Amino acid sequence: MSNNRYGASIDVPAWREQPRPATGAELMAQNAYRPWPARITSIKELTAHEKLFEFRLIDDRLRDAFHHEPGQFVEVSVFGVGEVPISITSSPTKQGFIELCIRRTGAVTEVLHEMQCGDIVGLRGPFGRGFPVDKMRGNDILVVAGGLGIAPVRSLINYIHDERADFGKVTIVYGSRTPSDIMFRDQFEMWRHRRDFDLHLTVDHPDDDWDGAVGVVTEPMKTLDINPRNTYGAVCGPPVMYRFVVAQMRRMGISYDRIYMSFERHMKCGMGKCGHCQIGHQYVCIDGPVFNYWEAKNIQGSI
């Protein structure tokens, strides 16, 4: 933004005009509202409503500058339709590519679901505060997710998977409405056969082939044997789920500040300004989306 004698001007130049030697971090900092072009490199159908997209930022400077924590999100643009906040579902250990699990549920995601490999979208971010992986290191991890809530915690699970020696016992509880709504089935199959992941799947409404547990996620949680002093909880799911899961974790003896949860809100700007994602005095986009239970208890209207 340049200054003339008294006034100023606003410039948002096209991408190809961006002068080198600006670094990726400098480009991003110039104008955080500005999405950068990213190409779809892979699309995988997960369920009838959800697809797993893999994106690659086209500009290598931005690609090198893009680092995220599990639990952070990006804003995805389809120009002319709009922009949506989507949590990153790939691990930070997977560099150069960004995976997003996208449910077909609105105008922008409708268009995204029609897109093909090679198509270009706009990406900006990453935004927000993710799961505290540095604090979690060396501890046992209890992940509880429901429905699409698996997307942000999958980033954490995959990170633990890649840095497995750094973490203790890992327990994953995942609840879906029906067996056909279970996302990342092949990955769950893989985790199921690893002895160092304790996996519990449950569904609300079983079909004829389902031989697993039936009921809400708190049911399998009751059977778990965990060491509360050495365990971090990570929770994400539909709004109604939090109160019950957190209460169960408290009953298991996990401290308020060791239970981390990711909140869903409509983060429109991602920078603590537009107000749409506010809960009480906190902005989910910059103060969250991951909060611990102590913080959440101190936000009026959070759970």
Place this chain on the structure above:
Amino acid sequence: MLYRVIDAQELPALVRAFMESYEVVAPVKRGSGYVFRAVDDPADIALSYTMTDSSVKKYLLPPDEPLMRFDARTNLVEDFHEEVTPRVLFGLHACDINAINRLDLVFRDGAYPDPYYCARREATLVVGISCMPGDHCFCQLWGSDEVQFGYDLFFQDIGGKYLVSISSVTAANILESACNPREATDEDRIEFRHATRRRQAAFNPDIPRIEDVSMLMDAFHKDPFWDELGGRCLSCTACSAVCPTCYCFDITDELDPDGAHGVRKRVWDSCTNPSFATVAGGHNFRPTGRERVRHRMYHKLNGFMATHDRMLCVGCGRCVDACKANINPIEVLKFFEKKGLEDVE
């Protein structure tokens, strides 16, 4: 702070000097009220106004502001350039300058400086003037009846003269070139003290002084009062439109008639808009007037306090006039004044 004194008759010359390099926005009479708008003639400026219907935030955060241009076919950003008009916001009361200072906290001083806001703020001079409170003014409750920074010049009316606080070099140069500023005398300073006392004594005594309202709001978060207050809300969003510190917005894409190109904009939005906290799939985190009105009052009187150590309300009283359902901070203060006393009587 540098203080000088000028005669009241010198003011038009100062405005004309500003006009040589800036657009001058000032209060003018419109209908039964006052508005801020660009003026060509110093004679149009109505400095004796009590309060304008809306604030000057539209000059820093336009209601409908282009952010970038795009090509919808390639999904790429196209070149976009906008010249920002150099502007003087002239004749602002202390509350409105305090309001700009709060916008600065959000849009200029945080982790993500907003390039659009910063460009406009950079190109803006702020000239304030002292005032006497109207019936709906309660700025003194939050200490917004005085302003310590955020302006270039501030004029304190001391009867036919102004005591001028000068806080920027740009403004000092223009003031010196257009007027004849002189050193303040002891009489000037004493008249300033009297004027301040007169203002402090003139506030509407019917507005309860509840200075611990932030804490009380936390304690009474679930009180039925919020059902009653929120139940009256018509969701017209007039409160946030006139509020000098309401800054929430929406981001929308607008296609040109050819459908190929378009502009991404931000437009004013409000937390009292019923769909404001709705997420994809339709879940609304603040589904009724109760949650929405309570959220707005909390952000103003409690939440901003928790993060920025000051209210997001400056007590200008505009929402008191704008709300057709009589929802405003004064009602909240009155509730806390009465709460607990019903049983005693």
